[in-house]
Amino acid sequence: MIKKLDKLIIRSFAGPFIVTFFITFFVLMMQSLWKYIDDLVGKDLDLFTIGQFLWYASASLLTLTMPIAILISSIMTFGNLGESFELVAIKSAGISLLRFMRPLIWVALLLCGITFLFANYVIPYANLKFKTIYYDIAFKKPALDLKPGTFYKHIPGYAIKIGKKDADGKTIHNVVIYEQQSQLQDNSIIAEKGTMKLSADKRYLEFTLQNGNRYQERGNSMDTSTEFIRMGFKEYKKLFDISSLQMMNTSDTVFKNDYKMLSIRLLDRTIDSIRKQKDSLGTKLNREVNNQLHYVNLRDDIWKRAPAVKVDTSFVLATLPDSVKIKVYEGALTIAYSLKNSYQIVGNDMDSKRDGIKVGLIEWHRKFSLSLACLVLFFIGAPLGSIIRKGGLGMPLVVAILFFLIFHLLNMFGEKFVKENMTTPLVGMWLAVLVLTPLGMFLTYKAMHDSALFNKEFYFWIFKNIRLFFNPVINKLNRKQ
Structure with missing residues (x-):
């Protein structure tokens, strides 16, 4: 009996998932095509080049397509089962909602793994190919098209x-x-x-x-x-x-060091290398300061043994001849300017290395957070479907788009907060998961206890009780008037 229920829930989920996956993928693909349409039109590109461009551009869309497809399909699946009272029959047989969801939890975990493998191995290669082709297309001039009455200026000179x-x-x-x-x-x-x-x-x-x-x-x-x-x-x-x-054929090696073209292993190696370079900059700065200020190389015991004598530097300078005094001032200014330049150069290098580490960590956490988002959105979609109890593409689609917008906005805000140094990459890139996980747990708890969270009669009942509670107060105020 249990195995038949597992097959039932998997079959019920497979159809909506495949349909919503390809619909979402197509919509996102059209959005990408519209984004780059100005770079494609009027350049006499052959179908093979356009096909390559769209193929590599679509690879990076899977990490967004998979979560929203899981969210919509899980709402549709449990909404259809609730609308046909199959969920009621299953619960009346003593089978809990979590037990009924268990096969789809394993499916969601499998999809999480597929998304991670795709993000770690396929998307970096696709991004490299896409950026190379896009670079060639962007710098390719419009095709030769002499129109009467119009100057054609794309031939140099x-x-x-x-x-x-x-x-x-x-x-x-x-x-x-x-x-x-x-x-x-x-x-x-x-x-x-x-x-x-x-x-x-x-x-x-x-x-x-x-x-x-x-x-x-x-x-x-x-x-x-x-x-x-x-x-x-x-x-x-x-x-x-x-x-x-003509279109250039740029080598892939030009963009191979971009963080979006690296896997987890290469990101770890790159971030460790940048951290070592950042640490070496501090050592380099200390060495330059020691070369300029020789007294800092003295041992600590020499400073302790030296008598604590207060020296009036203005008096000492006043006793020096003018020729020597000018040389002292010039030497001090030279050392000060040299130290200032050293601090500025090293400071700029440190900022550059720090930004490189930050961008690398953003891409590192993105691969994991977007993969785990598939499971989080499933635990939002499945309880919502069992609570709403509406199938089809009406109410489930509206609710799914609402929650996906929340997820997408949290991702965007988290990444922006990291880039503006408002939070760490760990918190910023996992912000959507951290916010939506408690919501998924709450909805799952409500669904397990047959909550009337989205039942309009439930809110009519609450409004009616609130009105009855305030009626005596309102009547008393009316009598006083």
């Missing part, structure tokens, strides 16, 4: 305008080309018509112009006088290097 382009896409009319070869002169070419074509390797654009003039101004920066040349032509060929319009 040139501005091209055509008055008309024939249907064949090659014949052009009223061509104007401005070329800037120096900061002083702009040469120009004006032609009645011509043809354009790409070279075989697509690195060059060839214009064959007819019936036009080339205007050139010669001069140099040392002389304000210039020489103006006009050359007419019947046919003129001009080559444009459009290799800058």
